Amino acid sequence: MDTSKIKGIRTGLTVAPRRRLSIMGLAVAIAVGVAVGFAVPRGNSATASTGLPNTSDYHSLLVNPRNSQSLILGTHDGLYVSLDGGRHWRRGGLRNSDAMNLARPVAQTLWLAGHNVFKKSTDGGATWADVRPNGLPGLDLHGFAIAPGHPRVLYAAVAGEGLYRSRDGGRSFKLVSKTIGGNVMALAILPNGHILAGDMRRGLLRSSDEGRAWRQVFAAQILGLAVNPGNASRVLATGGGIAVSANGGHTWRIVLNMEKGAGPVAWSTSNPKLAYVVGFDRKLYLSRDRGESWRAVGGS
Numbered sequence: 001m002d003t004s005k006i007k008g009i010r011t012g013l014t015v016a017p018r019r020r021l022s023i024m025g026l027a028v029a030i031a032v033g034v035a036v037g038f039a040v041p042r043g044n045s046a047t048a049s050t051g052l053p054n055t056s057d058y059h060s061l062l063v064n065p066r067n068s069q070s071l072i073l074g075t076h077d078g079l080y081v082s083l084d085g086g087r088h089w090r091r092g093g094l095r096n097s098d099a100m101n102l103a104r105p106v107a108q109t110l111w112l113a114g115h116n117v118f119k120k121s122t123d124g125g126a127t128w129a130d131v132r133p134n135g136l137p138g139l140d141l142h143g144f145a146i147a148p149g150h151p152r153v154l155y156a157a158v159a160g161e162g163l164y165r166s167r168d169g170g171r172s173f174k175l176v177s178k179t180i181g182g183n184v185m186a187l188a189i190l191p192n193g194h195i196l197a198g199d200m201r202r203g204l205l206r207s208s209d210e211g212r213a214w215r216q217v218f219a220a221q222i223l224g225l226a227v228n229p230g231n232a233s234r235v236l237a238t239g240g241g242i243a244v245s246a247n248g249g250h251t252w253r254i255v256l257n258m259e260k261g262a263g264p265v266a267w268s269t270s271n272p273k274l275a276y277v278v279g280f281d282r283k284l285y286l287s288r289d290r291g292e293s294w295r296a297v298g299g300s
Helices: none
Strands: 058-063 071-075 078-082 088-093 101-103 110-114 117-121 141-146 154-158 162-166 174-177 184-189 195-199 203-207 215-218 224-227 235-238 241-245 253-257 262-267 275-279 283-287 295-299
Touching: 058 101, 058 275, 071 101, 071 262, 101 141, 110 141, 141 195, 154 184, 184 224, 195 224, 235 262, 235 275, 241 262
Parallel strands: 058 262, 141 184, 224 262
Antiparallel strands: 058 071, 071 078, 078 088, 101 110, 110 117, 141 154, 154 162, 162 174, 184 195, 195 203, 203 215, 224 235, 235 241, 241 253, 262 275, 275 283, 283 295
16 A cells, blocks of 8 residues: 555654654554553542543553453553543553553553653552663663563563563563664564564564564554454554554554544453544544544543
């Protein structure tokens, strides 16, 4: 498909800033077909605001595996929680933590990776511990993903450095690629081990050999990737709009152009037909037909 003729998803691959990103510019969402049950920290206010939180950056999104109406939104200023499908939001903890990436591989384990922050929770998000692994050149982690079915295999894209992998649950990392990773803003691992990476210079790239070799599959700036938990062949990508792939990311169709673009994207595990996308127009979008059509359900 000649994406250069389609308005909304940009094919001019400009370089994104390597630090935190403006909501009206670029942001990131990493969701790899996982969802999350979330424990609101003690002392959190029960007051909920209507529409998306009034914060400058929307970065990541997860859905409760047992309740598709329960969401977590990662922002530059920590976490927010919604219990009604994104219509109302309240603080969820980790104020001042840049939650660029959220992932839940198993049970109550949660990972948060972002701009100079790397944390892990083993109690569903009630408490968090800093992670300081060996082998990473820094903790400016703009891309992060966990291999489905292999919770000890973690991938981290370190801004300006490259792509790194851990095989011991995050205790240590080793370099996978120096040429890929430094400009990556979105990562997703498919169950077959193939990797999708949204590189701000090269577009959407795919590797079938654990990151050693890559080829471009979509000439667009990709800020969010999400693999369907019920059908790994179905993948969503966000950037200047929303695109869907029905063959594991080999080819793509644009299903919604968005003037201000979109970033955070996540599927529901309990209802794999349902997906959410956060737009940079401060609206939450919902699809009930596996990403084919979308409607706004929240915003301000």
